[in-house]
Amino acid sequence: MNTLKKLLYIVPFTGLLFASCTDVEKIEVEHIGGYNTIGDCEYYQNLRAYKATANNYGRPVAFGWFSNWSPAGAYRKGYLTSMPDSMDIVSMWSGAPNRFKITPEQKADKEFVQKVKGTKLLEVSLLSYMGKGRTPDWVYEEVEKKGEEEGWGESEIELQKKLARWKFWGFEGEFESENHYESLARFAKALCDSLYTSEWDGYDIDWEIGSGVFDMDGTLSTNQHLIFLVKEMNKYIGPKSDPEGKGHKLICIDGRMSGLGELDGYVDYWIGQNYGSHRPSISSPDGHPERYIVTENFEQYAVSGGGLLDQAATMPAKGYKGGVGAYRFDNDYNNTPDYKWMRQAIQINQQVFNEWKANQSQSGSEE
Template structure:
């Protein structure tokens, strides 16, 4: 009943904003990523089919989302505005102290749409992001709270176990589906391979394929530098296979399918002693950096395919290119995604390019996808 109430309330508010999307989605058949909010009163059969699709073996659509809002001032900032076929949303901020509105929004996308919502964070030092404010005034105070004692490995291991348990408890209470480590070594915990290994193992009690909980465990960043034995604890390795890493992008910025194969090969080699090439590939997600709102609205940057053809951004920008990339080893990739992909929510056609990417990666019956016949060279 509460989902029906929420659905009707959202429809009343959002229909005028998003109804313009219907013209370009109505021609597609059985598509799970058309405008969700102008038809938010879809029947139960539609949502059951959507959830069944997400429960199937397929390459996922993933993205880091920032600026999650209440919806009162900016409807597009709600999780409900994200395309139906989005598999995993990794929240970069605004994930704490949830209001009733945000709790309802979270629960709606999880239970009705079957979307997994995880929390992303650094773990440079013990307790990062989960230390009570009264014990977080200094490094010494924080470490004392968790029981971290430099030189005492038994105490350090115990502190790490306490930290992992606190993350699990916090995410469970808020109703999130898992945790995503941004692995970009920067402190005592994640720079030390032994300590980071302990942390991943402890997290594996609560998240990931070893836990039996169904809660997701992702690691992004320098994934090919992980110790091989840690691979078994992780659902997905998320490669930050960006065209640009930050700053003001060059007008000629772009990336290639060959680069994605190279990055995958690094992971295959890193985990070859514990996983087959197919198993690694199935866990490997490639992501684009669309933090620049202007570039996000254009679908990213230039894409050069495996045939060394550089595509026009008007036809296949990098977001769609990442989605279209098929590993040269012939196995199914884990998926594609983008950093701050939600910048595209304000497009005249919300999530235009990300939706095209979802369809390109997993075409629905009757959906038009980009083929070799559509190739137009970059200018």
């Protein structure tokens, strides 16, 4: 049995008052292969209620890209269950396997974090061509088999793979045609359908076009392509799929966000890569700071924390930011205590929001 210290924050919710940041609740937890067998209890019910206060931008979130998902063995860095409980949204940088490829250990680890702790887990991909991550393996395997039989070179095999992919998605090769966008619409639906069948909580689009991406084939290589894709995705997931705000699978975009203001209302969170910055600019493409998450790079700054704590304390000139997080934040597990910087950032993130909200209430009462 391991004694885990759980932190909660002052957040009123339907009559519940959570313990303060300095209050510590000790919970006895038994771990078997990464699966937390404690079941449900009042602590986790309160934790899920706290998570729900972030719905519809009720407060800033704690976010991160998780890069070493391997929930097996005694070393617990690779377990999602080892993350701080107050993580709201996690993007699966090390992969979000579908229901046919996920291991039993991953499935147990994933389900406990989602269903008991209430953390949202997103699939993430550096989108650069239509079909990425959704083209069946057999499409490429048939090309490779034929190429081996006929003695094709590597360049010919790659060309034929591309053409086979286009054929699978119904793209006839004429860019910017009606057929091109019809094919993108099919891809958008496939992206969303898989989230439901494999039970992921949303999709994080890493949009790096123009930043050295080398696998583009012209089918998804402009802002206009992305705008169309995201609007199509909103037929199934994202804020437009949920006009009453009752709950939906998320759409997030990180990377290069310039020129995407047309997606106002179609994106849940814009995730800035504010790496190395102690005073990040909170500038959402759609003009809504509460949808903008600032992040640090823990591939580089996990030991020192970089600018994460300053980012957590940063607020926009008007309103409040969407949250704070880090790239490869699981590297923070190696600090003492584990997740040293992320735990502090979560507290600061909520503290500055609570102070802002208190000032708003005071200003309203004075008027």
